[in-house]
Amino acid sequence: MGAAANLATQVVGFLQSRAVEYQMISPNSAVETKDLVRKYLENGSATKLLSVGGDGLFHLLLQFAIEFNVPIAVTPGGTGNDFFRALGWFDTDLTAYLERLIVDQPSLIDVGVVDGEYFGAVLSSGFDSVVNERANQLKWPKGPAKYNVAIALELPKFKAIKFKIFADEKVLEVEAMLIAIGNGTSYGGGMQVCPDADFTDGLLDIMILHPISKYEFIKVFPTVYKGRHVDHPEVEIFKASRIRIESKAVAYADGERIGQLPVQVESLPRTLLTWPA
DSSP states (O other), X not given: OOHHHHHHHHHHHHHHHTTOOOOXXXXXXXHHXXXXXXXXXXXXXXXXXXXXXXXXXXXXXXXXXHHTTOOEEEEEOSSOOHHHHHTTOTTSOHHHHXXXXXXXXXXXXXXXXXXXXXXSSEEEEEHHHHHHHHHTTOOSSXXXXXXXXXXXXXXXXXXXXXXXXXXXXEEEEEEESEEEEESSSOBTTTBOXXXXXXXXSSOEEEEEEOOOOHHHHHHHGGGGGGTGGGGSTTEEEEEESEEEEESSSEEEETTEEEEESOEEEEEEEEEEEEOOO
16 A cells, blocks of 8 residues: 555544545546546535645645635645645644644635646746656656656756846846745755745745856755755845746746746735645
8 A cells, every 4th residue: 555545544534533524536647636626616515625645636736725715734645745844744643633624724825826827835947847857757766766866867967047037126137056936945855945935924935046066066955955055155045926937947836847937926925725733
């Protein structure tokens, strides 16, 4: 039994023990997931969404949560679990977390939107998007290890990318290794790329990693898991509510491919109902 299936079994057991009515959806594809979720929401038989899986499933369900104005919660059944982590729940016992979902009322938090698609955690472009593109082409290895392989394949030939950034009234033309726009703090399974991002400030955090050597990149990379990369002299962070990024690069959000830049990104204050810790 996989991690997500095992998690689903625990969630179902909890709901049954508390006599909570639920409808479990176990589709075979993203298309089927969308069709079923939309059906339940349109006929009013679903009033809350619980994403039992990783950031990819959460990202899909997030679109419906905002469209139908229903609360969404997420349980950590994927490799990244960054939205769950950013909400402050990551070290919480599963039963205690599920109990809170029943007892506590959800709160409104900010979300990001990129060209009409909502995201909860981080949108990024640059080296990590190049790695994602390569990892998605790899048939082996499976799981998180394929991203390590993709990093090893892409880093030796990677060059800084030219970006033009419009952030509220600010305009920047930069070469960068990486640009991350954070509604939440982390991506990639706990990399605190925007460690001071706040779900309730109505702003997005923009992190720019200016060009550094490959050796320096390897040295700095591990510090992102503690958010200490922000102390590096080539890391720049600022906040804005509306951002446009222009480049020949590709963007990802919540680990999902958004597509070719340019993109228009905006903070939507107090838009999503969920359960912060």
